Structures are given as C-alpha cells and as structure tokens.
Amino acid sequence: FCKIAHNVMLGVVTQNLAEITILAQKAGVPRRAFLDFMNNSVMGSIFTRYKTNALVNLDWTTTFTPALLRKDLDLGLASGRELDVPMPVTAATREALQAHFGAAALKADPAAYLEEDFSALLETVALAAGVTLESEDSPYPTGLELPQAAE
Numbered sequence: 001f002c003k004i005a006h007n008v009m010l011g012v013v014t015q016n017l018a019e020i021t022i023l024a025q026k027a028g029v030p031r032r033a034f035l036d037f038m039n040n041s042v043m044g045s046i047f048t049r050y051k052t053n054a055l056v057n058l059d060w061t062t063t064f065t066p067a068l069l070r071k072d073l074d075l076g077l078a079s080g081r082e083l084d085v086p087m088p089v090t091a092a093t094r095e096a097l098q099a100h101f102g103a104a105a106l107k108a109d110p111a112a113y114l115e116e117d118f119s120a121l122l123e124t125v126a127l128a129a130g131v132t133l134e135s136e137d138s139p140y141p142t143g144l145e146l147p148q149a150a151e
Helices: 002-026 031-039 046-057 066-082 088-104 118-129
Strands: none
Touching (some): 002 031, 002 046, 002 118, 046 118, 088 118
C-alpha cells in the first residue's frame, strides 16, 4: 500500500510542479530560474532538484511512464473509495494526466510519446496554457551525480 500512496504523491507533486513552472514561464520567468528559486527555498526537495534538469531541458528520458502513473492513481483512488477517504486533489491530478493521453494523439508517434517520462506532463500543461516550450539547454545537477574523485 505504501508504494501506491507514494506514487499518488509523485503524480500530484509532478502535476503541480508542471503547472507552477508553466505559470512562471508565462509570467516571463525562465524555467531554470524559477526551479532554482524553488530548489533553494523551503519548498525545494530532493525530488524537485532531481526533476529540474528534465523540466528545464525537456529531457523525457523514461524513469516512470504516464501509463504506470495512471494505474497507480487509479489504485489510489479506488483505495480512497473503499476506505471512505476523499481524494479530490488526486482525482484532479488523474484527470490532468488523462489530458496528457489525449495530447499524445497530436504527436507523430503517440505510443512512443507515452513511453517517455511522466515529466512530459509539462508539455500538456504548456499546450493548455498556450505556451511554446523550447529546451533552455542549461544542464542542472540532479543531485544523483557521483562525487568526483580528487585528482
């Protein structure tokens, strides 16, 4: 059960991170600058630092697919119904994720697109907001880099 709850939070946090990143970009703040601000605030986390490079550079190298996220959100919502726990934020996230599946139909290869990382939700939020995305070509440390040996 903990894995499902973890992945529900993963989906909710990622959707919100995509939304506020596009909001900042539409207000004129580059994604890297905004995410650097977030990462250096009390709201920053290992996860936000880890996903910054992907969101800044539009790198959708797969770590977790939208289909797997949808499955886990569905399982979380089913558990909520079974245990009488309202989960309105999770339900809204599930619907936002479903829009990503619809937006995939606009891609040259929808099936391949849906095998990319779930962070590509950023593109769906941008599409809905009328924002054009381009890579900022600005590598950002993920926090998972191995320490360099002293020479």
